[in-house]
Amino acid sequence: MLNKGSGLNMNICIVTIYNSPNYGAFLQAYVLYNVLKELGHEVTFLDTGARKQSKKIIKSTIKKIILFKFEKAYFELKKYWTFKKYIKYCDLCRKDTNSMNNQDIFVFGSDEIWNISRDEINKYPILFGVGIPDIYFVSYAPSINNTTLDETFSNQTFLNALQRFDKISARDKHSQKILNLITKKPVEYVLDPIFLYNVKQYETIEEKINKSGYILIYGYPNRFTSKNINEIIEYAKSKNLTLISVGNYFDWCDKNIAASPFEFLSYVRNARYVITNTYHGTIFSIRYCKQFASYAGSQIKVMDILENLELENQVVSESCTLENALGTNIDYIKVQEKLDRYIEDSYKYIHSFLENADKYIESRKKN
Known part of the structure; x- marks a missing residue:
């Protein structure tokens, strides 16, 4: 290209x-x-x-x-x-x-x-x-x-x-x-x-981290409700995973990391799951083929890309729980075919x- x-x-x-x-x-x-x-x-x-x-x-x-x-x-x-x-x-x-x-x-x-x-x-x-x-x-x-x-x-x-x-x-x-x-x-x-950029290109600029067994939290503080926070904590406990927030400080996370932009890429790559309420958190999850859940359903720009890639089920809503969103088996071969066009x-x-x-x-x- x-x-x-x-x-x-x-x-x-x-x-x-x-x-x-x-x-x-x-x-x-x-x-x-x-x-x-x-x-x-x-x-x-x-x-x-x-x-x-x-x-x-x-x-x-x-x-x-x-x-x-x-x-x-x-x-x-x-x-x-x-x-x-x-x-x-x-x-x-x-x-x-x-x-x-x-x-x-x-x-x-x-x-x-x-x-x-x-x-x-x-x-x-x-x-x-x-x-x-x-x-x-x-x-x-x-x-x-x-x-x-x-x-x-x-x-x-x-x-x-x-x-x-x-x-x-x-x-x-x-x-x-x-x-x-x-x-x-x-x-x-x-x-x-x-x-x-594809994942191989991102790999060349990533600053490597030595972490695994965690859920990555990437979001703005004022967009997670107390209900959201409680269900995220419960889900992490049920999977025996650590909650790591990168970029913003959350009292309810196990670790908060002020990572560099290129460390952030490694945190996405190594995460078991990604939970986000931002546009870029959503699309980085897609680019790295992660199991993810998005709390950003009210944002037109987020729903646009998710609908185009048939990933609406990744949005946590009244009709879709966090567990359902993260449990969805995403067909990333199909997603990539759409993305390629x-x-x-x-x-x-x-x-x-x-x-x-x-x-x-x-x-x-x-x-």
């Missing part, structure tokens, strides 16, 4: 959230960056200023210390510094006119960079292209998540910005439909960059926008 082709060596700038202490955000950016580099291009991330975490982490840590939650404070700081060590190696394009004018193409995505229902996204309209020179704009797999059509029509900045795009894609059907309606342009369905389409889209950008650059030189 990674055919380099005969086009120009281009300067490509990715516009995404690459600097968040979040495994999914960091790794989707990492994979897209490397896919484009492997195709023979110079790749950087635009330093948008969005989601810089230092002030937020300091405030959160002080609050935990005041409440005598010392272990949680230490965990949060350790996770922040672990991510900072990796983020500092990202190649950046500065947010100034000269630096941006040196780019041949801007690729927006992936992740929820167009989820305008979130204030932290709206604060940075540069994520939609505002303030970036009018060069060649494409999107790769952004999501608006649960943003409604009315919300998009009431955001004139967002609407105007999207009219500048030469090619648009989205990573879920809801985003695809809404973006098509508001731009009147074709919007292609592509996979999150996480799927662009989507992956092929995703690479075709990448090659397509690179070829179009190549022609755009050549025509600009003639003019």
